[in-house]
Amino acid sequence: MTKVHAAITAVGGYVPDYILTNAELETMMDTTDEWIQTRTGIRERRILKGEGMGSSEMAVKAVANLLEKRGISPEEIELVICATTTPDMMFPATANIICDKAGMKNAWGYDVNAACSGFIFALNTAAQFIETGRHKKVVVVGVDKMSSIMNYEDRAVSIIFGDGSGAVLLEPDTEGYGILDAILRTDGSGRVFLHQKAGGSARPATIETVMNKEHYVYQEGKSVFKFAVKNMADVSAEIMARNGLTADDVAWLVPHQANKRIIDATAERMQVSAEKVMVNIHKYGNTTNGTLPLCLWEWESKLHRGDNIILAAFGGGFTWGSTYIRWAYDTK
Ligand code: COA
Numbered sequence: 001m002t003k004v005h006a007a008i009t010a011v012g013g014y015v016p017d018y019i020l021t022n023a024e025l026e027t028m029m030d031t032t033d034e035w036i037q038t039r040t041g042i043r044e045r046r047i048l049k050g051e052g053m054g055s056s057e058m059a060v061k062a063v064a065n066l067l068e069k070r071g072i073s074p075e076e077i078e079l080v081i082c083a084t085t086t087p088d089m090m091f092p093a094t095a096n097i098i099c100d101k102a103g104m105k106n107a108w109g110y111d112v113n114a115a116c117s118g119f120i121f122a123l124n125t126a127a128q129f130i131e132t133g134r135h136k137k138v139v140v141v142g143v144d145k146m147s148s149i150m151n152y153e154d155r156a157v158s159i160i161f162g163d164g165s166g167a168v169l170l171e172p173d174t175e176g177y178g179i180l181d182a183i184l185r186t187d188g189s190g191r192v193f194l195h196q197k198a199g200g201s202a203r204p205a206t207i208e209t210v211m212n213k214e215h216y217v218y219q220e221g222k223s224v225f226k227f228a229v230k231n232m233a234d235v236s237a238e239i240m241a242r243n244g245l246t247a248d249d250v251a252w253l254v255p256h257q258a259n260k261r262i263i264d265a266t267a268e269r270m271q272v273s274a275e276k277v278m279v280n281i282h283k284y285g286n287t288t289n290g291t292l293p294l295c296l297w298e299w300e301s302k303l304h305r306g307d308n309i310i311l312a313a314f315g316g317g318f319t320w321g322s323t324y325i326r327w328a329y330d331t332k
Contacts, residue, residue: 006130006138006170007178007328012066013297014058015164015284016048020147022159029155036159041260045162045285047147054088056097058165059143062293063102066139066167074102078135080109081126083118083142083289085316086149087111090199098141107139114186115194116256116315118142118289120323123168123311124182130170141167142289149196151216160259161217162285166293177305177328181243183235183321190318193223228262228314233269235322236312240270243324247271251307251327252299256314257281257291266312288315301331 021044022033036042048058059082067074082095095109114121119142129135146161170178197218198209209215232255240250253272255263260281267277278295287294292311296303303309307327314320 002174004131004133004172004174005176005178005180006127007173008168008296008325009171009328010066010070010169011166011293011296011300012062012064012069013164013166013294014061014065015046015294016058018047018049019044020047020162025159028152029158031155031159039259040160041281042160042285043282046164048145048163054094055084055086055143055145055165056088056094056101058145058163059094059098059141059167060101062143062165062167063098063139063141066169070169072137074104075106077104077107077137077139079126079129079138080104080107081122081138081140082109082111083114083122083140084111084144085113085115085118085288086145094143104139114315114319115317116258116286116288116291117184117313117317117319117321118315119292120182120311120313120321121184121319124179124184124323126170127179130172133172136172138170139167140170141165142291142293144288144290146286146288149215149217151213154216156221157217157219160286162287164284164287164290164294166290166297168293168296173328177326179323179325181239181324183239185231185235185320187318190227191316193220193227194218194316194318225259225262227318228258229265231318231320232256232262232312232314233266235320236266236270236310239310239322239324245308245324247273249308250276250310252303252309253277254292254295254309254311256312257284257295258286258314262314270310303327303331305330
């Protein structure tokens, strides 16, 4: 029987207009453009402004972009999986809100939360529905409004993150293209290094938690850095080895955009040269679930049918993983 793979057949993206530069951050906190660029590679990030504007606003635009490019109507989508760490609300799922706003009336949907690894976790979850034949058109959207959980008095964390969204469409392929392999990992003991202290069921919101600024991202940067460098590089090298891929066989590395130094370390471990590595962290910072699809969105016109692509991610939890994709189309 012919094996069915889930192939990405379209990519959409959206970043908000407002640009928060390092120069503006210098006016808000004790930092410098030089420090931020040297430690992270980030020059600016996008911020979603406006009362009542949640993650879904960006996701809907990314999905609309995707549907237009593929030339299909929202009613044709059967399932939407939204990877996000900053849902519009605790419930209902942001996927439901996206389906409503984007007119995907025949789809069911749910959210996946695996912090910065959420997009590849969601992508591989979605792939199962295609591989089993259950669905023919599945949207995976990665979105985060990280500015909604940033303490702009915390210079070690707030300089890193930005807002944005990317989306991909998955459809069945029987010619050997699409998502071919994945290595996905979690280690919950890492939660102490990167989390949001309050607002969940263990520590619901109170006046005290708000006053203590416990609804923002808490991060022990050095520990996160250490784990990220090792784990993202390990799974990327492992997925190449078990699929018999050398660096020459890899057309593109699509790394999570957390820190330019982490990206460089992963590429070095894979022995993949810099021109094959998608990097947009200087423009967008770390958009959490948005980074990987935003890279695919920006590089789409350079991708060719048959390209071997490795996605790699690391995030809070800890969560991490890699995915091997044989790209399915040339952009017209
Ligand atoms: N501007 C200027 N100085 C800053 C600063 C800023 N924005 N943020 C921190 N500093 C200072 C610290 O206070 C410290 O000063 P001290 O030596 O006087 O105590 C010094 O810079 C070094 O801080 P440290 O936290 O050790 O820096 P670092 O080299 O580890 O870089 C990060 C900090 C956050 C950039 C880095 O640890 C990192 O990228 N970690 C991974 C984060 C990540 O990827 N998270 C997402 C995972 S998906």
